[in-house]
Structures are given as structure tokens and as C-alpha cells.
Amino acid sequence: MFAQGSSEHDALRHHVMFGKLDEAVGWARKLSIWPFTFGLACCSIEMMSIVMPRYDLARFGGEVFRSSPRQADLMIVAGRLCQKMVPVIKRLHDQMPEPKWVISMGACASSGGVFNNYAVVQGVDRVIPVDVYVPGCPPSPDALFHGILKLQEKIAKSPMRG
Amino acid sequence: MLLSPVISEIEERFPDAVLSAELRFGDPWVFVKKQHLPGLLFFLRSAPTLRYDLLFDVTCIDYLPQLPRFVVLYHLVSTSNGSKLMLAVPVAEEDPVLPTATEVFRTADWLEREIYDQFGITFTGHKDLRRILNPDHWTVHPLRRDFPLGGEDVAFTHNQDTLRLQADTWTEPQREMNVQDYLGLTGEAKEGTMIINIGPQHPSTHGVLRVALQIEGETVLRAVPHIGYLHTGIEKSAEHLIYQQAVTVTDRLDYLAPLSNNLGYALAVEQLLQLDIPLRAQYVRVILAELTRIASHLVWLGTHAFELGAFSVIQYAFREREIILDIFEELSGVRMMTSFINIGGIRTDLTPEFGTRVRGFLALFPEKLAEYENMLTDNKIWIERTRGIGRISAEEALNLGVTGPVLRSTGVKFDVRRTFPYSGYERFEFDVPTGTSGDVYDRYLLRIEEMRQSLRIIEQALEGLPSGPFRTDNRKVTLPPREEMEAVMEQLIHHFLLVSRGFPVPEGEACSLVESPRGALGFLVSSDGSPRPRRMRVRAPSFVNLQALETMCKGGLVADVISIIAGLDPLMGEVDR
Numbered sequence: 001m002f003a004q005g006s007s008e009h010d011a012l013r014h015h016v017m018f019g020k021l022d023e024a025v026g027w028a029r030k031l032s033i034w035p036f037t038f039g040l041a042c043c044s045i046e047m048m049s050i051v052m053p054r055y056d057l058a059r060f061g062g063e064v065f066r067s068s069p070r071q072a073d074l075m076i077v078a079g080r081l082c083q084k085m086v087p088v089i090k091r092l093h094d095q096m097p098e099p100k101w102v103i104s105m106g107a108c109a110s111s112g113g114v115f116n117n118y119a120v121v122q123g124v125d126r127v128i129p130v131d132v133y134v135p136g137c138p139p140s141p142d143a144l145f146h147g148i149l150k151l152q153e154k155i156a157k158s159p160m161r162g
Numbered sequence: 163m164l165l166s167p168v169i170s171e172i173e174e175r176f177p178d179a180v181l182s183a184e185l186r187f188g189d190p191w192v193f194v195k196k197q198h199l200p201g202l203l204f205f206l207r208s209a210p211t212l213r214y215d216l217l218f219d220v221t222c223i224d225y226l227p228q229l230p231r232f233v234v235l236y237h238l239v240s241t242s243n244g245s246k247l248m249l250a251v252p253v254a255e256e257d258p259v260l261p262t263a264t265e266v267f268r269t270a271d272w273l274e275r276e277i278y279d280q281f282g283i284t285f286t287g288h289k290d291l292r293r294i295l296n297p298d299h300w301t302v303h304p305l306r307r308d309f310p311l312g313g314e315d316v317a318f319t320h321n322q323d324t325l326r327l328q329a330d331t332w333t334e335p336q337r338e339m340n341v342q343d344y345l346g347l348t349g350e351a352k353e354g355t356m357i358i359n360i361g362p363q364h365p366s367t368h369g370v371l372r373v374a375l376q377i378e379g380e381t382v383l384r385a386v387p388h389i390g391y392l393h394t395g396i397e398k399s400a401e402h403l404i405y406q407q408a409v410t411v412t413d414r415l416d417y418l419a420p421l422s423n424n425l426g427y428a429l430a431v432e433q434l435l436q437l438d439i440p441l442r443a444q445y446v447r448v449i450l451a452e453l454t455r456i457a458s459h460l461v462w463l464g465t466h467a468f469e470l471g472a473f474s475v476i477q478y479a480f481r482e483r484e485i486i487l488d489i490f491e492e493l494s495g496v497r498m499m500t501s502f503i504n505i506g507g508i509r510t511d512l513t514p515e516f517g518t519r520v521r522g523f524l525a526l527f528p529e530k531l532a533e534y535e536n537m538l539t540d541n542k543i544w545i546e547r548t549r550g551i552g553r554i555s556a557e558e559a560l561n562l563g564v565t566g567p568v569l570r571s572t573g574v575k576f577d578v579r580r581t582f583p584y585s586g587y588e589r590f591e592f593d594v595p596t597g598t599s600g601d602v603y604d605r606y607l608l609r610i611e612e613m614r615q616s617l618r619i620i621e622q623a624l625e626g627l628p629s630g631p632f633r634t635d636n637r638k639v640t641l642p643p644r645e646e647m648e649a650v651m652e653q654l655i656h657h658f659l660l661v662s663r664g665f666p667v668p669e670g671e672a673c674s675l676v677e678s679p680r681g682a683l684g685f686l687v688s689s690d691g692s693p694r695p696r697r698m699r700v701r702a703p704s705f706v707n708l709q710a711l712e713t714m715c716k717g718g719l720v721a722d723v724i725s726i727i728a729g730l731d732p733l734m735g736e737v738d739r
Binding site (some may be wrong): 037038039040041042044045046048049052053054067069079080082083084085088092112114115116117118119120122137138140 | 297
């Protein structure tokens, strides 16, 4: 369109990038996760630690914890899911707008953990779909970071319209 | 034979009520007939020589297959003269009915509801006998001994397909819910009032607490807490673990102060085993328990300030908490759930760096405390939102069974470390701070002061830390040292049995009391002589303290409810167990 060597051509070469829209949106999405403040048990304390100065989730884009499910796109299930809580967690997950992701944090959320008994649901994936499982009891903030980074990889690869 | 003056007083006053009486680990246990119960409780509370003003716990033990099947225990404590008494009431399976104690002690309300929920014993005269921990529509009573643990099998090659099928078809039961029923405020709808629901998902309810508020304008008329959203069945799980394994589930009760729970549980079992704990282990336990108290209070401070809109305090508080977690991690390899205090002592000896690290923290922390106080103590917004809010009187607090900083803020000087010293606390000098007005601001000042006192205790314990063994040398309980195990066959057998089968604990019941950051934490362990407990009861301070929420919120504003919950510092893991 523009002659080679012209100033317009030069500007285009330096300032315009071509790529797939999916990838561009994925890149933007993965760096602006809004997690949902949803602490169940012990793991929620470690979940709080990741936004605190020592670990500082903001470095990876994702520190904006929202208290309303309608403003969040990542649910970190931090702790054991008990029978009485099941209807609540389902409703909260339904209230989150698409696209949404779920991290199952810790042994209890992933598999029931040490509590293989009448009260605890043996894994939150019985109730809502899970994207990333983070092992540990409780997982250290570093482990949760690893989980979030893995989720970011997944988000970056997922198509714009699910 | 005169066992205890209280027993003779009871026998004198209620001649045909007492079935039997004995001393168990120094505490009088009196078995009484159930029809005398409310009168007896009233007498024990009001008699000027006895003054058992705190109904510490009401719980139940299922003695299946013995008869009578249940024994309901009323644990009474006198905060003024420091004595304990256990009233035990046998209840037959065919007639599981007891008169309520709520007329005498309001604290019995939730405790009786819990027994109804978990054991199916009903209390006549109880005004609100509903399930409390388990879902409302359940028909079973999980803590009965004949109720299975539940859960799922571990998947192996031979059963994985059936298990997967079960998992895929798992659905939770559906039911119709009426909003008013759901809120538990039926029949009280009044013109001009509104019911609002807070939680179980709410940023400032400290986990999954749910509170139904009835409000008129901005004024709170009623505040009814609904709990059980984190009911984990820890007490049931412990019955299926060997004693040493059950230490790990106690960590997950009060997950901000796991070491206090470890300590309480270990003390109860050690009483049954009649173990002597080496002095070094006792000192280390004290240091760890106090470090935990500081770490827990830091989370309280941060979240409390955060919920009232001061974001910087939580960042500062977590910064210092990380130092304590680093000490734990260096010691045990784990940041939070250390299970470091176990039956017989502590898990390993201290690392060489432990002393240096703790001393470093002791040197650093006072100036950080001053920093927090700078931000809050004279802060106008902080004072407006806490002073005069959530008031409760000493009588009401005692009647509701409130303990810990919340009780002390009303002026009652009851600290388990001072009244019933354990693990060598009588060796250390420290003050028990008390408040005067019983409001949220007092609780704030008091917890800050408690952290200072904890520093004092740690300093003394670290200075006087004796050398010597770090756990008991009773080989029936503790693992043999590596060298002996490799040389002597018998030690190898001991090791094998301890790890695979655990150790049997003599039959009986023992209870322990410790001062956790949230209040008086009690463990009651009942053994049938096998390597697994018959019953492990946790008297969780948060659970009982939370009952006082309504008294504190009544007449206040909706915004104050948040401040009051934060000032109570309940921990749902412990409330729901």
C-alpha cells in the first residue's frame, strides 16, 4: 500500500502487529484475572497470603479480588467442601459470568483430603468443573502461584468464544 | 470417704440425685439422675460456696454396646475460685430425653442443639431445638457409634470402575426451601421490618458464617447465626484414627492456631496415659503456643482493620506473620499445619537456628506493634467504629459461656493459663489484661496487649529452656531412637507396632483445657482401651462465643455487625468442626 522506505511504511512496520484475535484476547484475559473472594477453610488463609506484600499476586495480574461472584471470573475453591455448602457453591458458580475458571486449591477441595467421611464432598469437581488442581495441605502460596500460572497458560490458549 | 467438698454439698442438698461420684485426674465427676438436672445446675451456679458460673461444655459420649448407652456431660467451671466439676447424666437409648439447661445457662442453647443433631437426644423445654451442624433435612445422627464413618473407598484396580460410576452419578439431594424458614426467623415478621441475609459467602464473615438479620430501618432487631457450612466431621474422623494420627485432624480445627489444638489434644491423651512430659518439651510447647497466638492475633488484627476499611494494616500484619510461619517452616517443614506437638512431647528436637530466629522476632516485634497502634489506636474512624459497639456485660458473657479476650474485655479475669495452668505456665510471669467496657475497642486493646504478654512469655521460656530429652522415653508411646532400633530386635518390634497399630490407651475419660487465641479450648477424650479414641470432643471457643453475637448486635446498626463479628474473631473451622 505504501512505498517501501516511505515514512508511512516505516510507521506500519514499527507499530502494527499481526496476529490471531484469539491469541490477543487470550493474552489480555490471562493477565487480568479477577478472582473471587471465596475462602472455605484453612487454604483461604494461604490464599490471602498471595495478595500480601511477600508474594504479591499483582505482579502477574490477578490481585483484584472481588467479593461478588458477578464481578469475578476465577473461583479459587480454598478448603473442604461440605455437604451443607454444596447448594451454595453451585449457585455462586452459576452467578459468575462467562468465561470463568475454577482452581481447586488443596487436598480437601481436590479429593476430600484427610476427611473421607460423611460430611465432606470427596472433591469439588463433583459439583462444579475444575480447571487446575493445586495439591498440598494447605498448598504454600508458591504452589498456588504455580497453579495460577498454569491456569494463565490455559486461558491464553482458549478460544475467544468458548 | 470425702472425695471433694462439692460432692458432699450436692449429696446434702439433693440426697436422692447422686448415683455415684469419683475423682478422675483430680476433677470430681458426679453421676446424677436426669430429673434433678436443672435444679442442680441452678444450685451449683448460685450457691455462694460453689459459684460454678460458667457452663463450660455440654456434650455426650456414646458407650455402645454398654448400657445405658449415652452419658451427657455438663462441664462446669468456676471462674472465681478456679474449680471444675463434671456432672454426668446417663441416658438410655429407649428414652433419649433430657430436661433443658437453657433456663439456667443460656450457653446450653447451641450445645444442646449440637447433641440433638449429632446424637439424637432431645431436650424438653428447649425453645429452638433444630439441627445446627448438619443439613436441616438429614434424618441421621452421625456421631452415634453405630453410624458409619461414611466417605468413599480408595480406588484400586479392582474397584475403580464402580467408584467412578458412583462419582459420576453423585447428586446432592434437592428440596424445597421457604425463604423465611431458611432464615430461621419464622413467625416474627413484623410490619416495617426487613430480613437480610449475610453470608455464607461474604467478604467479612471470616469464612462461611451466615447471619440472618431482622432490621427496622438501620437498627438490628435480631441477628441469628447459621452455622455448619464447614462441618467437616472432625470428631467422627478422629474416632477412626489411632491416637497419634488424630493429632493431624486437630490442626485443621482452628487453622490459625493449629499448635494450640495439638497441645490441648496431647494434654488430654497424656492424662489418660499418665505420661510425664520432659521439661524441655513443655517449654518448647509454651514457646510454640505463644508464637501461634501472635500469628493468630495478627490475622485477626489485619482482617478486622481491613473489614472496617483500613487496608494497610492487613499488609503490615501479614508481613510479620510470615516471620512466624518461617520459624515454623524451618522447624517442621510446614508453614501452617505443623502437627509439631504430639502425644509424648514434640515431634523432633529444635533446630540449631530456632533460638536465633525467635530472638530475632522478639527484638523486631515490639516496634511493629507500636506501628499498628500508631495506625489504629487514636484513629478517629477506628474509634468511631469500635468504641461502644458490641457491648456485653460480664454476667451476660458468663451466662452465654463466652471465654477468651471477649470475656476478659468485660472485666472478668479468666485466663486458663492462669486459672488452670498447664504445660508449665505457672513458671512464667505474665499479666492477664482485662477491659472495662466490654466493647469492640476494648477487645482490640486487649489483644494487642496479649501479644506483648506473649512476647514476655516466649522470652522467659527461651531464656530458661532446659536441655534434655524432647519427648517422653516411655517406649510404649514414643518411637525408639534410630540407633537402638537398628541394634535391638525388640525396639524394632515396638517401632513396627507403634506405626502400624498405634498404642492402646487405658480406659477412661480425660479432659484438658488450654487457652487458645480465641478462648478456652477444651478436649475431652474417651478411651475404651483400644488404640483409637471412643470419642474426641472439642469444646471450641469460637462455637460458644458466636452465640453471643445476637446479644451484641441487638439495637446496633447493620454496619456494626461487621465490626462485632470481627471483634469476636470466630473461626469457622472451629465453629463447625
